[in-house]
Amino acid sequence: MNPRALVLFSGGQDSATCLAWALARYDHVETIGFDYGQRHRIELTCRERFRQQVVATPFQWRGALGQDHLLDMSVLGSISDTAMTDERAIAFAENGLPNTFVPARNLLFFQFAAAVAYRRGLEVLVGGMCETDYSGYPDCRDNTLKALQVAMSLGLDSPMVVETPLMWLDKAQTWAMAQDLGGSALVDLVRRDTHTCYLGDRVHEHEWGFGCGECPACQLRAQGYRTYREAKP
Numbered sequence: 001m002n003p004r005a006l007v008l009f010s011g012g013q014d015s016a017t018c019l020a021w022a023l024a025r026y027d028h029v030e031t032i033g034f035d036y037g038q039r040h041r042i043e044l045t046c047r048e049r050f051r052q053q054v055v056a057t058p059f060q061w062r063g064a065l066g067q068d069h070l071l072d073m074s075v076l077g078s079i080s081d082t083a084m085t086d087e088r089a090i091a092f093a094e095n096g097l098p099n100t101f102v103p104a105r106n107l108l109f110f111q112f113a114a115a116v117a118y119r120r121g122l123e124v125l126v127g128g129m130c131e132t133d134y135s136g137y138p139d140c141r142d143n144t145l146k147a148l149q150v151a152m153s154l155g156l157d158s159p160m161v162v163e164t165p166l167m168w169l170d171k172a173q174t175w176a177m178a179q180d181l182g183g184s185a186l187v188d189l190v191r192r193d194t195h196t197c198y199l200g201d202r203v204h205e206h207e208w209g210f211g212c213g214e215c216p217a218c219q220l221r222a223q224g225y226r227t228y229r230e231a232k233p
Contacts, residue, residue: 004028005124006117011047014128016194020181021165022126023061030066032113037077037085040200050193106139114152130166171224196221
């Protein structure tokens with residue numbers, strides 16, 4: 001039997017590409033999002049529009065899309081004290097990590113996702129974490145997520161598989177994956193209807209999408225898009 005999957009879908013480029021990847025791979029795919037008081041809360045609006053557009057576009061795998069789940073994780077934002085949850089300049093902290101790092105965010109997200117997946121009979125959790133183009137977040141590392149997979153499976157006494165299809169890809173390769181999965185229609189959908197900018201800017205439109213153009217997330221997305229277009233004009 002083909003496993004059923006739950007995608008951690010924020011509304012950003014990486015998780016949107018992972019959603020398409022999962023839809024092309026599994027017979028039934030649900031999504032889960034988290035409202036944790038993020039500064040770029042506009043991503044929650046984008047994630048709903050992206051889901052709607054996936055259904056409205058004739059992708060051959062769109063029929064696999066199932067229910068969405070949105071969890072209130074505001075307590076995480078209230079204890080985080082980061083540039084992702086407070087109005088402050090983005091900078092590096094004394095420990096060398098950017099102050100956009102929300103401690104334990106992915107650890108908590110996966111555990112809550114596992115609880116929903118267990119109840120819904122979903123065996124696979126899919127996340128857009130990446131060690132190639134990332135901001136140094138320790139909870140995005142492959143070893144972290146492998147350890148988490150073991151802990152969750154033991155704690156639930158049921159196999160819980162964690163898939164991270166972008167783990168060893170850079171942003172240009174992520175754009176190329178979208179192209180391979182859904183052609184220019186999916187690339188345009190990701191460009192137009194996902195959100196990655198840390199500052200929540202949906203005013204300024206660039207060739208790679210909306211954003212301030214200056215924050216680390218925008219810079220990674222922009223550079224990746226330029227490299228992708230140079231390879232696949």
